[in-house]
Amino acid sequence: MVSTPPQQKASVARPAGSPAAPLTVAPVRSATVSLDECRGHDSEFAELARKAAERNNVEPRALIVRTLLHLPRVARRDGQIRWRQIETELARCSTELRADQAKVADLLPHANFKLQELLFVRYDGRLAEQIFGHLHYLRSARPGSLNYALVDPRYGQPVSLCSVSPLEWKRVGSQITRQFDVPMSAVWDISRVYSFAVAPPNAISYLLSRVRTAIRQAAPQVELLSTAVDPNLGFTGSSYLAANWHRWMTIKPRPYLYFDRGYMSPRQLRAAFQTTNVAELRATFDNRFEQSQATLLDSMIFCCRTRGETENVPEGLQRRLHR
Template structure:
């Protein structure tokens, strides 16, 4: 595990979302010489109802048994396979410390340049896909629906446009589906043929 305050500072200043998820457990791969982190991630109890329902229906894992790798950040000095190594440590921690946890999941968005290579290298499997929705920008800075809900109490775009006017912009480019990767904390994570991947709505 890694210090919450230090992780918060890194995620809020360096991560592209500029935010940390409340209620997270933080982990880091630390350089033995400098004592500084080279890669970090946060694990958060799953709070996405639609995803939780799909995982329970298709893979037999109850939503309360699922943890979301909600933030990942790697410094330029991170060695090759740093994220994969960190994820392996996270899985071992959950095996040891959280007997009630059965599955780790994460969302990989190719529209942001992410490929999922580190997850596949750590034996995660693509289990679901998610239909894209337009990106939103507040004062020309990317903002997530979660951040909008926290700040303004809603994610309804019509309501937000009325309140924020030109401060809120929406992308118009055609977007690709995001991928949901899963990794069972104990046992083998079964692969799913691409043709068999269920597609979720946001």
């Protein structure tokens, strides 16, 4: 045992008769942290990411989400990650995001406006594809989508935007048809959402409310809107709840897949390599292909009827789907 040197005990002078100041000890950060601890908005990881975003002049929320997407690649089976690995991933994602922002620099909004000042518009598909392709954490746009945005009234720059497209997830569509009697052909998906740092509070929920009305006019055959929310990236679905959407089911997760350290969705893997078979990819690409080992959280499926009220499904009645 190491004792405290006497000179340290008496190093702070105080007036005679005053009570001793309480001894404060700075908390010692553990060598590792869990994926679950990193997902919180006020987590130590989030604060570290915000500082990294400020240093690199990138969107803080975009950096947090993009890094959370890549942390499972380096996490252990028990979900623990070393801080040094987190710092490495933050640095890599910051560099990548900074380069991506530069490619769409003319589309980035900089001015702050109140929510009631923003204009709701049908947004140009080519421009939406550039934003989703570079700034969204999936770095891709959904082909054949309708795109909507809240734009600033002065420059017309998008502040929050989303894409809406026919639902392609057959497992979800089949469950909606069986449980709620809505044919899959009448279900459209909020396939992408992106909101810039200058967006005012409640921008996404307001955008979703306006999109619901717009879809009734643009695609009257659509009865239901759906979306998948991934809590592994820190998303909670609060914006959907605020827009009167409800969680109807959950889906068991699959491991995240990575090629050359970059995340690839099953859709992207199939387009690039004509397969999503893990064994085939590993045999072909060896160490260039990886998949996460830690247990991930279920995705949540939120839904909203385009007409009338949306049913609230009690948690006990929500089905857990397998992929």
